[in-house]
Amino acid sequence: MIHFTCDMCGKDLSSKESQRFIVKITAYAGHDCDHIGEADLDEDHMETVAELIRRGETQDHTEDPGRFKGFRYDLCCSCHRRFLEDPLNRDPLRLLNFSKN
Numbered sequence: 416m417i418h419f420t421c422d423m424c425g426k427d428l429s430s431k432e433s434q435r436f437i438v439k440i441t442a443y444a445g446h447d448c449d450h451i452g453e454a455d456l457d458e459d460h461m462e463t464v465a466e467l468i469r470r471g472e473t474q475d476h477t478e479d480p481g482r483f484k485g486f487r488y489d490l491c492c493s494c495h496r497r498f499l500e501d502p503l504n505r506d507p508l509r510l511l512n513f514s515k516n
């Protein structure tokens with residue numbers, strides 16, 4: 416049997432009653448903006464720019480796997496809710512309020 420615990424608070428998620436949420440985060444380099452100049456943003460070139468961006472994104476995945484990183488977390492119900500409210504944990508004041516509870 417696979418044992419699951421919440422990756423944020425450590426709560427045991429193996430029992431049938433506990434709801435488990437999976438969060439997947441993918442980080443990879445965006446398209447290099449140096450390749451897109453003022454002229455490329457002209458309406459006539461929008462299709463080309465879109466193609467450049469499409470190619471840029473697939474290149475980052477295939478040619479440079481070091482810049483591509485995926486994360487997978489198991490979260491309990493309350494941590495999942497907290498994650499959705501502030502995925503990047505950018506609000507330290509909110510965290511202070513949580514710890515007072």
Ligand SMILES: [Zn+2]
Nearest residue numbers: 421424491494
């Ligand atoms: Zn949790």
